[in-house]
Amino acid sequence: MTERIIIDGLLSSGVYAVLAVGFSLIFGVARIVNLAHTAFFMLAAYLIYTLTVTYGISTAAGVFIAIVSVVIVGMLSYKFLLSRVREHQMAIFIVTIALAIIIQEVLLISYGGHFRGVPSLVSGFTTFLGVKILYQHLLTFGAVLVLLVGTWLLLMRTKTGTAIRAVAQDREVANLMGIDVGRMEMITMAVSVALAAVAGALVAPLFTLTPSMWMHPLVMVLAVVVLGGLGSLKGSLAGALILGFAETLVVFLVPAGAFLKGSVALSIMLIAIMLRPSGLFGISFEEDR
Numbered sequence: 001m002t003e004r005i006i007i008d009g010l011l012s013s014g015v016y017a018v019l020a021v022g023f024s025l026i027f028g029v030a031r032i033v034n035l036a037h038t039a040f041f042m043l044a045a046y047l048i049y050t051l052t053v054t055y056g057i058s059t060a061a062g063v064f065i066a067i068v069s070v071v072i073v074g075m076l077s078y079k080f081l082l083s084r085v086r087e088h089q090m091a092i093f094i095v096t097i098a099l100a101i102i103i104q105e106v107l108l109i110s111y112g113g114h115f116r117g118v119p120s121l122v123s124g125f126t127t128f129l130g131v132k133i134l135y136q137h138l139l140t141f142g143a144v145l146v147l148l149v150g151t152w153l154l155l156m157r158t159k160t161g162t163a164i165r166a167v168a169q170d171r172e173v174a175n176l177m178g179i180d181v182g183r184m185e186m187i188t189m190a191v192s193v194a195l196a197a198v199a200g201a202l203v204a205p206l207f208t209l210t211p212s213m214w215m216h217p218l219v220m221v222l223a224v225v226v227l228g229g230l231g232s233l234k235g236s237l238a239g240a241l242i243l244g245f246a247e248t249l250v251v252f253l254v255p256a257g258a259f260l261k262g263s264v265a266l267s268i269m270l271i272a273i274m275l276r277p278s279g280l281f282g283i284s285f286e287e288d289r
Contacts, residue, residue: 013244014144022195044200074193229279
């Protein structure tokens with residue numbers, strides 16, 4: 001059982017980490033709390049289902065087309081919706097949750113409320129210490145590591161990453177230094193949505209698709225970024241590990257744990273916030289953006 005807990009805990013933590021890093025990126029740069037973030041995650045999964053199952057396109061091509069399409073939708077959403085109200089936090093909340101519900105309703109009308117499944121990107125399994133590990137799990141672990149390391153390299157080792165971090169620290173100073181703030185925000189939105197879309201592609205073969213599958217991950221992502229500290233990428237990673245394993249332990253060790261996993265994870269977040277309101281790796285932001 002221990003091995004199974006470790007495998008499932010790493011899987012959950014990895015998916016939450018990818019989603020949380022994307023969520024933290026757009027918040028850190030544009031101060032946008034994107035409540036539609038996991039709706040893009042869900043949209044990618046459904047597009048892969050449509051392309052591969054309905055139209056018979058190869059899995060690799062379907063995944064690529066789905067990710068690119070979702071990134072385009074995310075960038076258009078930012079350009080025509082989010083950028084127009086980004087100075088008003090309450091408007092951002094309303095617009096992003098409305099966008100998520102619209103995506104949900106479109107999928108519900110298109111596919112109904114029936115459960116859907118996507119074939120594995122890679123088939124087969126191996127056995128380790130008596131535990132069956134799907135190759136899809138190994139692919140997910142590897143992809144999560146590549147995504148997280150790639151995001152870190154983008155931010156820390158490229159000129160674009162330096163500009164993104166400059167905008168996150170101080171928009172006005174970055175603008176005075178000649179950085180195109182709007183362009184950096186658009187790039188950040190593209191990276192953020194791409195992370196969500198890839199996460200959707202990785203979990204589509206592992207979980208049942210439903211038009212409401214974005215809700216629980218959204219709650220967990222919010223819990224992860226609050227626990228780790230808003231705007232902190234390393235905090236998002238730490239929070240994802242803590243809450244991902246907390247969920248898994250509850251499912252395996254507590255009777256009817258599947259119904260309690262969300263509340264237990266959120267309780268951990270609340271206790272941590274009472275002890276440290278800024279989160280584990282919270283950073284302070286200037287008052288006037």
